Amino acid sequence: MSSIIRTVFALSAAAAVAVAQDPNSPPPKLDAPCADAVIFMARGNTAPYHDYRTFPFADATCAKLRAEGKTCDYIEVVFPYGGDYCKQIGEGVRNGLDQITAFNKKCPCTHLILNGFSQGAWIMGDVLAGPGGCSQITTGLDPAAAPGNAIAAALLWGDVKHEANMPYNVLDGSDLQKNGRDATSLARLNRFAPVLRSYCSKGDPICANGDDVEKHLSYFEKYTEDASNWAVGKLNAAAPLCAAPTPTPSASSSAVASSVRVAAVASSSAVTSSSAAASSSAASSSGAAAPSGSAASSGSAASSGAAASSGAAAPSGAAAYSGAAGYPGVAASSSVAALPAQPTSPVYVAPFTAPMSYKAMCVPRITIKYHYV
Numbered sequence: 421m422s423s424i425i426r427t428v429f430a431l432s433a434a435a436a437v438a439v440a441q442d443p444n445s446p447p448p449k450l451d452a453p454c455a456d457a458v459i460f461m462a463r464g465n466t467a468p469y470h471d472y473r474t475f476p477f478a479d480a481t482c483a484k485l486r487a488e489g490k491t492c493d494y495i496e497v498v499f500p501y502g503g504d505y506c507k508q509i510g511e512g513v514r515n516g517l518d519q520i521t522a523f524n525k526k527c528p529c530t531h532l533i534l535n536g537f538s539q540g541a542w543i544m545g546d547v548l549a550g551p552g553g554c555s556q557i558t559t560g561l562d563p564a565a566a567p568g569n570a571i572a573a574a575l576l577w578g579d580v581k582h583e584a585n586m587p588y589n590v591l592d593g594s595d596l597q598k599n600g601r602d603a604t605s606l607a608r609l610n611r612f613a614p615v616l617r618s619y620c621s622k623g624d625p626i627c628a629n630g631d632d633v634e635k636h637l638s639y640f641e642k643y644t645e646d647a648s649n650w651a652v653g654k655l656n657a658a659a660p661l662c663a664a665p666t667p668t669p670s671a672s673s674s675a676v677a678s679s680v681r682v683a684a685v686a687s688s689s690a691v692t693s694s695s696a697a698a699s700s701s702a703a704s705s706s707g708a709a710a711p712s713g714s715a716a717s718s719g720s721a722a723s724s725g726a727a728a729s730s731g732a733a734a735p736s737g738a739a740a741y742s743g744a745a746g747y748p749g750v751a752a753s754s755s756v757a758a759l760p761a762q763p764t765s766p767v768y769v770a771p772f773t774a775p776m777s778y779k780a781m782c783v784p785r786i787t788i789k790y791h792y793v
Contacts, residue, residue, distance in 0.1 A: 446470050448496040450519070454527035455491035457482075457572070457655050460520060462497040462512065462540030465505075469496050474537045476640045477575070480648035481533065485655070495519060497536075497543060505539075509553030512543035517558060520547065524567030529662035531655050532567065534574040538626055538636065541579035541618075545601070548574060548616075549609035563611050570661055573654040575647055576618040577639045581605075582627035588613050591643075593620035593628035615654055619643060 448469040452458045459478050463471055482492035497519060499512030520532065536544030546552050548568075549560040561568030576582070582589075583606055584597040601609065609616070619639055623632035 448498050450495060450498070452493035452495050452523070453491070454530050455493050457485055457490065457492045457531050457533055458523065458527070459492070459494040459533040459535055460497055460516065460544075461494055462499075462516065462534075462536035462543045464538035464540055465508075466501050467537075473637065474535065474540075474577075474640055476644040477535055477647055477651075480644050481651050484648055484652045488652075488656075495523060497540070497547075499543065506554035508539065509542060509546065510555070510557060512540070513546045513552040513558060516543055516547040517561070520561070520567050524570055528566065528570070529660075530570065531572040531658050531661065532570045533572060533651055533655065535577075536575070536579075537577040537639070539580060541576040542581050544574065545576055545579060545581050545609060546605075548612050549601070549605045551602075551605055560605075560608050563615075568612075571612065571615055572658040573651040574612060574616045575651065576616070578620065578624055578627045578636045579618055580626055582618060582620050583609075586610070586613075586618065588616040589618050589620060591619055592622040593624055593630075594618075596620065596622060596628035596630075598625075598627060598629035617647070617650060619647070 446469055459481060461474060461478060463469060463474060467473065478494050482494070485492040497512055497516040499515060500508045502508075520534075523530070524532070534544050534547070536542070542553075546558070547560060548571075550556065550558045552558045561571070563569060563571070581599055581601050582593075582597050583600045584595050586594075589595075600606075618627075620627035621630075621635040621639070622628055623630035623635040625631060625633060626636050628635075
């Protein structure tokens with residue numbers, strides 16, 4: 421099928437009043453330590469980063485993983501708040517691909533969870549499958565190769581591009597759609613079906629062509645428990661991305677010493693950021709580009725100023741590894757193989773900051789027309 425060369429977006433009169441944006445909204449969080457799981461978050465249209473609407477999912481998922489002795493953190497996909505809708509999608513997809521690829525290169529043993537709401541769901545869907553908004557800028561990730569093979573779960577909520585009757589659809593809008601995906605993009609998205617869920621409620625004006633805005637705005641208060649349980653289950657069932665260390669038969673005493681050394685390294689490497697959830701050089705909320713290579717964070721994994729909204733708090737000595745080499749300072753000996761660059765359980769990252777509140781006054785109703793050549 422020919423590439424999409426033009427897409428027309430018509431916003432209804434009901435969308436004339438957009439979501440009110442707090443001018444003091446936080447910058448996006450652009451980095452995380454190598455953990456058992458890192459969640460990539462894509463917000464809704466004009467919502468602030470770290471918004472209260474979507475972050476119950478991140479809080480609940482990480483709390484459940486931490487209760488199992490695993491580590492968990494998040495990164496936010498960067499895209500503009502306003503302006504041309506087509507450009508917003510394109511930048512979000514490019515940045516999402518860059519951010520996911522860069523993090524996977526730094527932490528190849530960390531499993532990834534993708535989470536996108538509304539406009540962010542379109543972006544995450546195109547990260548997985550292309551095209552990348554208004555034009556063909558990508559064919560998406562490959563589930564059989566890095567970083568696509570690191571994705572343990574992907575969740576789309578109120579997706580602008582929701583396609584009816586897909587096996588990964590859930591809720592009573594699963595057989596409805598407004599715009600849908602073109603066949604080529606849908607075929608690529610379906611490669612991720614085993615790790616994908618798409619939430620759509622009947623009445624949602626964005627994914628189901630309904631007329632009840634509240635259906636679009638209430639997903640996370642209604643279904644976070646279900647979604648976080650599913651995501652944790654998918655992550656626990658995922659095959660390890662890195663092999664465990666293999667000591668020689670005669671190395672039992674050395675192995676014990678090595679594990680003690682790991683604990684000591686963890687203790688001395690503890691990171692408890694006092695306030696900033698994002699890098700000191702984080703892109704501004706006006707749509708700065710994502711990092712294209714090395715991590716942007718100056719060291720803070722997340723703020724320690726507020727406990728997660730789900731009620732789970734990390735210990736006061738929360739540690740966070742930021743090194744791509746996994747366990748810094750632990751070298752191979754003559755009897756014990758070098759430890760791989762794998763997650764650092766049961767070390768914890770710091771608790772998340774409180775989500776950003778904002779007033780949602782309405783949501784855009786979007787009509788998409790494709791023109792092919």
